[in-house]
Amino acid sequence: MSTHSPKHVVILGGSFAGLTAAYELKRELRDRVRVTVIDKSEQFVFIPSLIWMPFGWRTPEQISFPLRKSLERKGAEFRLALARKIDPAKQEVEITPVDAPEKTETLHYDYLLVATGPHVQFEAVPGVGPHGGFTESICNVDHALRAGKAWKEFLKNPGPVIVGATQGSACYGAAYEFVFNLEYALRRAGVRDKVPVTYVTSEPFPGHFGIGGLKHAQAMTEWFFRHVKIDWAINSVVDKVTPGEVHFRAGQLHSATDEKSVVDLAGKTLPFKYAMLIPPFLGVEVVRSSGLANERGFIVTNDNMQHPTHPTVFAAGVAVAVAPPAPCEAGCSVPKTGYISEVMAHTAAKNIAALIEAKPMTPKPQADIDGKCILDAGNQGIILYTDRIYAPKRRKWQTLIPGPWAHWAKLAFERYFLWKMRTGRVNWP
Ligand SMILES: Cc1cc2nc3c(=O)[nH]c(=O)nc-3n(C[C@H](O)[C@H](O)[C@H](O)COP(=O)(O)OP(=O)(O)OC[C@H]3O[C@@H](n4cnc5c(N)ncnc54)[C@H](O)[C@@H]3O)c2cc1C
Known part of the structure; x- marks a missing residue:
């Protein structure tokens, strides 16, 4: 039996990308990895249902669950804290606990996964x-x-x-x-x-x-x-x-x-x-000030979801830089949906696990990621599927299915996804 303490993976953000990666790492490596998820919010929120909240069709309680219990059940740690500083050279993250804002703690990591999503840039207009x-x-x-x-x-x-x-x-x-x-x-x-x-x-x-x-x-x-x-x-x-x-x-x-x-x-x-x-969306402050991000605050990764010059740093979800796949004169940024965030998180987690186990990594180029989405319209909607969402010229399969079943599918998916994420079944479809 090894006497080494397990490698420590720190994950910033416990939403679609961060939570998926945490479960995936624990599933792959069990007690051969220590996983700490840091989020400034203690709830996982199914963000796609926020569109219904203003009309009184959902309450916050109906679309969220507490992160700590779910993570601890899978052997991962949760810290309710704001990440303030990343030092990629020292492999350290500085955090401030939400319930003790006067305190600062420093966590050392062997691998860091940045899954902090966007800063919504209202100040842009x-x-x-x-x-x-x-x-x-x-x-x-x-x-x-x-x-x-x-x-x-x-x-x-x-x-x-x-x-x-x-x-x-x-x-x-x-x-x-x-x-x-x-x-x-x-x-x-x-x-x-x-x-x-x-x-x-x-x-x-x-x-x-x-x-x-x-x-x-x-x-x-x-x-x-x-x-x-x-x-x-x-x-x-x-x-x-x-x-x-x-x-x-x-x-x-x-x-x-x-x-x-x-x-x-x-x-x-x-x-x-x-x-x-x-x-517009930017990367969040802790990422923008880390020296890891591009001019919009998003992290450029290689096909392994790994930072090109800091190999202990990975990123997934909205935090990742994706090149615009199509022209847009007035200025469009690239959408990174929940499904895409999950795909990136699985890739990052599997590759961190591979490095820990001294195995080869498995790349997943952005151009190979599919797009799956439901656009809800109240009592109907459209189910969208495309292969190669970020490579329009190389797409072979594109399907749009309009009708009331799209709305029913979103209702069913909301329930299923919340259950899947609460119980950590991220290897389910
Ligand atoms: C209104 C709305 C509707 C949407 N509908 C759909 C849909 O129907 N289908 C779909 O596929 N996608 C949808 N999306 C997109 C989807 O929500 C995102 O793709 C997904 O949330 C991205 O996940 P993420 O983990 O990368 O980032 P996020 O979900 O944004 O999570 C980032 C996490 O990091 C935490 N965090 C950030 N900074 C720090 C810090 N400094 N310290 C600690 N924690 C931090 C945040 O608290 C948050 O929990 C929608 C988005 C919005 C806004």
Whole structure:
């Protein structure tokens, strides 16, 4: 029996990528590895369900579970702390426990996995965001709860709605889901006829998603916009938001009811009584200041999900830099979905395990990652699948299945995924 203490893997972030990697490492190496997950939040949240929270269709409790219990059951440690500094040369991380913000602790790691997700950069566009701005957000539980309060107020005296994603955003899927769910919520509330709804995006066409689109996605999305009477503005560059108005530097507004009507939005404003705009994402502060990241704060990795010059550092999920696969004049970033985050996490964890066991690593180039997603639209939706999501020219399989079953599939998947992550069954599909 070995007398060496097991290698210590520190994982920053306990969400889709970090939690998946922690379970995978413990599954592969059991007590031959010590795994510590650090997160500033003690709850795992199924983020894809945040789109339902403003309409009262989900509570935070229904879509989350405590991380500590699940991790400890699998033999991993959990620290409720903010990671403040990474020193890749010394292989150390500095953390501040959430319940003792005056304290600083230093953890040594043999391997570090960065899975810290995004910093939502509201400050990129003046007036955007719930903290000092005039638009709502659904990017975390607190924002979604706030968006719900604003929604209740809005319903008392409804008017125009704007939903979308600003230049540089990476989260178009959530913006589409939110606008379609909102439209459905308006119908259920009996006020649809009082509310003009506009979708605003930096995408060059609807259904581009920051990945160059998918076969039939543009036609299907435009058809659906027309069907539910949502106008849409493409190539949008939002200059600023002031109370009740979005100011545009660029954009073309398409009418849902008049196919020929296209209005140039440059220098114009659109009014709103309720707005939700998703801004660009950056890497989080601890990563941006670590010297490990690119200019946007994301970590460039090789095909093993390993940092090219710091081989003890790995990254997965939104924290990873992905090159834009398709042109987007107004500025789109690349979406990294939950499924993609999981694929990256499995690759990183397996390769960390391989290094610990002195075995060869197994690469998974970004260009080989598939895309699987459900876009919910209230009582229907679209199931999307493509191979090679980040390599549009090399795709062979692309499927879009619209219908109510997409909504039912998302409901079932939410339950299944929460159970899978709570019980650590990350080797299940
Ligand atoms: C509204 C919305 C809807 C979405 N819908 C879908 C969908 O339908 N399907 C889909 O596939 N994807 C969806 N996504 C994308 C999906 O949520 C992300 O792909 C996924 O959450 C990425 O996982 P991650 O682990 O990389 O990062 P995150 O989930 O962002 O997690 C990062 C974790 O790191 C922690 N953290 C960050 N910084 C620190 C620090 N300094 N110290 C300690 N902890 C830290 C955070 O607390 C967090 O728990 C949606 C995203 C949004 C915002």
